[in-house]
Amino acid sequence: MTAQTLRNPLASHRDGVRQITRFAAIGVASTLAYVALYAALRSVSPAGVANAFALVATAVANTAANRRFTFEVRGRDGLARDHVTGLIAFGAALAITSASLAILQQAAPQHGRMTEVVVLVAANAAATLVRFLLLRLRLARDPSAWRAIDRPRDGRMSTRSRLATLSQSERTRG
Numbered sequence: 642m643t644a645q646t647l648r649n650p651l652a653s654h655r656d657g658v659r660q661i662t663r664f665a666a667i668g669v670a671s672t673l674a675y676v677a678l679y680a681a682l683r684s685v686s687p688a689g690v691a692n693a694f695a696l697v698a699t700a701v702a703n704t705a706a707n708r709r710f711t712f713e714v715r716g717r718d719g720l721a722r723d724h725v726t727g728l729i730a731f732g733a734a735l736a737i738t739s740a741s742l743a744i745l746q747q748a749a750p751q752h753g754r755m756t757e758v759v760v761l762v763a764a765n766a767a768a769t770l771v772r773f774l775l776l777r778l779r780l781a782r783d784p785s786a787w788r789a790i791d792r793p794r795d796g797r798m799s800t801r802s803r804l805a806t807l808s809q810s811e812r813t814r815g
Contacts, residue, residue, distance in 0.1 A: 660777070663711040668769050671703040675765065676758060688742050688757060693735060700731040707776050726779040733775075734768035 675695045682691035704727030708714045714723065741764035745752055 660711050661773075664707060664773055664776075667703060667706045667711060671699045671706075672762060672765055674702070675699045676762065679758065679761065680754075683754065683757075688746075689739060692738050692742060692761065696731060696735055696738065700727060700734070703727070703772070704730070704776070712776065723779060726775050727772075730768075730772040730775045733771045734765065737768045737771075738764040740764075 675698075678695035678698055679691050682694050686694075701724070704724055708720075708723050738761055741760050742757070745757065745760045749756065
C-alpha cells in the first residue's frame with residue numbers, strides 16, 4: 642500500500658467533514674433568514690403564503706452559497722443545472738413544510754405563532770437532509786456519483802470526471 646493510497650481516504654473523509662460543516666453553517670444562516678422573513682410575512686399573510694415566499698427568498702441564496710462554499714463550484718459552467726437542482730430541493734422543502742402546516746392546523750387548530758415557527762423549523766430540518774443529498778449528488782462532482790452520467794457511450798471518462806478525481810489542491814495547482 643502506498644502513501645497515495647493511504648492519503649486519499651483521509652482526504653476524502655476531511656472533505657466530507659468540511660462539506661457537512663459548511664453546509665450546516667449555511668443551513669443555520671438560511672434558517673435564521675427564513676424565520677425572520679416568515680415572521681415578517683406572517684403578520685400580513687396566511688401561513689402558507691408566508692412559508693412559500695420565505696422559502697423562495699432563501700432557496701436561491703442557499704443554493705448559490707452551497708454551490709460556492711460547500712461544494713467549491715465556481716464559474717458559470719453548470720450554473721443553470723445546479724439551480725434547477727436547488728429548485729427541486731425547494732419543491733421538496735415546500736411540500737414538507739406545507740404538509741407540516743396542514744398537519745399542525747388539523748392537530749392543534751388554536752396553535753400560536755411560536756408553535757407554528759417551531760414546527761416549520763423542524764420541517765425545514767427534514768427538508769435540509771433532502772437538499773444536502775440532492776446538492777451533493779449534483780454539485781460535489783464526486784466521480785462515484787457521476788460515473789454513469791459522465792461517461793460517454795464509448796467508455797472514456799470526461800474531463801470533469803478526471804478533474805473530480807483530483808483533490809482540491811491538485812485541481813487548483815498551476
